Amino acid sequence: MPAGVLAQDAAEAARRFAVYRNNGAVSLSEALGSRFPVIRQLVGASFFAALARAYLETSRPRSPVLAEWGASFAAFLEHFPPLAAYPYLGDVARIEYARGRAFHAADAPPVDPRALAGADPDRVRLGLHPSVHLLDCAYPAVSIWMRNQPGAQPAPLESGPQTALILRDPAFQVPVRALGPGDAALLHALMAGATLTRAADMAQQRQAGHEPQPLLVSLMQSGAITEARE
Structure with a gap:
């Protein structure tokens, strides 16, 4: 829990922040699935939810503009051990990310x-x-x-x-x-x-x-x- 989060009951502060953190992770997972719908379809919704959580641990958004997030997702897929048998997923993810960039291009x-x-x-x-x-x-x-x-x-x-x-x-x-x-x-x-x-x-x-x-x-x-x- 970050410093400065206070409540009368310290345990209550931790519990409330855990809820906030979980909601944030779920929202980001859903945003990633919207950006990479074919990847989510190929691996299944349940697996993708866990995959997104693992990606969040190493590649959190650095901008409030979520359309800019996910540039490293293709490389992450290619080096994620449970997906070693599906090396084509990285290329499919690059197509999906490029489509997002194309849609938002000047x-x-x-x-x-x-x-x-x-x-x-x-x-x-x-x-x-x-x-x-x-x-x-x-x-x-x-x-x-x-x-x-x-x-x-x-x-x-x-x-x-x-x-x-x-x-x-x-x-x-x-x-x-x-x-x-x-x-x-x-x-x-x-x-x-x-x-x-x-x-x-x-x-x-x-x-x-x-x-x-x-x-x-x-x-x-x-x-x-x-x-x-x-």
Whole structure:
């Protein structure tokens, strides 16, 4: 019990503070479950409650803005001994945390399509919306995440690593999309500041015959391209 908590009966003060502390822990556990609903669904509500308590012992919120809490949850899952047989949970948690960050990302107006149409691909560099996240997952985390969405239909589980594209669209939805190797290389290069031509070349190196237009059109339609600078 913290110093300074007083009552006429010292035992009563300790009992009352224990109630307060328990309520706080329950509230934080519920907040964590709201932030990571697929993880809670995968491990079960009872196990998740105990898991959240264990996480609280090492990673308490440092800000009253709970949307900022949970950055270390994926790494915690990967090193939590009872979950050693489920190594993919860390990647699924990274997707869920990135979705929260994308939803709360700053606003930015989309680029004028005419600016992009008239740009020199050898010189133009594209700026992306603050909500855009690209995650290289060691497991088929996108497929696992999608199978555990409300109303999802049973579908075969993909195998192998997946790259997840996460962004906030104009309707304030935050979809998750698995990218092929060419699209992933293209977007990684653009986010690193490469010119459009250079990014397309890197995509070709990863996937022969890759066409950048479908991904670029999709990003434009989502309002995810916010700048075209030379």
